[in-house]
Amino acid sequence: MLTFVRQEIFKLVKSKLFALSFLVLIAFVILMLWGFYTYSKHKTGGQTEFKYTYENASYFNGLIFSLYSLYFAFQIIIPITVSILGGTQIAGEARAGTLRFLLTRPLSRSRLFLGKYLVTALHVYVLLVFFVVLNLLVGLLVVGWGDLSLYPGPLNLVKEPSRLQEDEALLRFLYATVTGTWSLMTLTSLAFLMSVSFENPIVAAFCTLSIYVLFSVMGRVDFFVDLKPYFFTVDMEFWRDVFKPVIPINEFLYRTCRCGMYTVAFLLTGLIIFERKDILT
């Protein structure tokens, strides 16, 4: 199993998709910088300072930039990346005609399936750590760090103006890499389920993404308010609770368990399908 995991990591690192996943996130950070810069310029009549927001001279700093960047990326760009990563794992092998060859090795299907899942989970975590560190570094170099000021409204984190000290805020970013990965495991498992259900990696990634976008959009439309508790995308939002000055432990653990529930359900279903599947390619 360990040898297989090592080989999968080697394959992953050598693949174009691996490099592309990081490049996409770098491009997103550049876009965020551009957006923040033009917004500040527009709002301050060309002074290119963000200080008038919230009438707080220290509001806009590298930490708030990183938080917004992470939050926006979590809405679509990271889910797209994760859907493609997960969706290509089994279906990609099937499409390339290497799945049958892989299964001729003395390794059970369940171990192969879980080995690939483990490597993808690791990839997601590394990707998230890279993204957070990149944002923090860019923030530090461009505007510097400071305390993280939170206001009611835009990020929906607090009910009254609050502040996290710089050290505490950095620790919360570290927590966010773990909660973010846990949250994204739901989507990764769904992508794996699709990956064993379809032979084509594009179809698998497309189906995963379609379900994600559908639930995300429906979860934001009042017509579906009664259906909202059943959308896994709502539970996936728990990752950012770690940025609340006081983490709501009950709510946090509730969402953590719900994400775990969906993750395992998708994974188990995918495994059952994979074990029973007639591999023809």
Place this chain on the structure above:
Amino acid sequence: MDVKFFLAGLFLTFVCGAWYFDPERTKAVSPPALTDSPGFSLLTWNVGYFDDELDSRAHSEDLSHIASVISGAGVDCINLQEIADSNQVSTLKGLLGARYPYDAMGKGSRTDRYVVTLSRLPFENETLTPSLVGRDSVAVRFDVSSPPLSITVVNCHADAFNSRRRRLLANYLIDWEDRAEGKKNVLLAGDFNLDLTPIESSDLFTDDKKNDSEAYSLLLRRFRDLGGQAGPTSIFNRRIDYLFLASENLETVEVRVIQGKVVGRMDHLPLLGRFKVK
């Protein structure tokens, strides 16, 4: 097979965990504490209609219903928004009998709807005319007895469609409270239209969000938001009517949204606040 059993076990563990930590299950419901201490009570209600109606101001045929809700609440002061004209005020006062003999009306330069304050207690009133906001607010000052205390209530109705104007109103109110002498116990009550959380976790950064967040944060520098736990004040599941208090002498006994009292095509629910003098 072992792996599948392990995953099934893990699934059940997460299901049990989700059940155990479910905030709805563990939420304790405590009834509001009632008191016989002398105090002050207030009801704020935007009695207008949905915006898709031809006339979204208060409708005269609803006034008897509005009067019955007011009578049922038995409060000292009522802040109404979106009253169409002074005839409606006269009709309402007539329907309420002699219980609310005092009234004040705020008009405004760019609006066809007004704020009206009705009171059981006599008051001194002042019309606040924030420039660029377009709508007047009305401030009334009461003297309640035993122990004697002066309370100022401001009836506000912020623009529903322009977050910049809402922000300007918040600025104006803070400046006004700064300027004026003798306003130690101030209650801001009305339809502020500050839309901070339309749907949990659905908001990205917008100028409207930023303006509302700034306005709300500004108000919280001086005031406490009392209706945070009271729930949505609009039939569209939004909390846009607020009660803000700046006072060391008033203690909140109860703040709640009165359910099931809308008629016609009204879209706001009445918000009730009861306070006792410390």
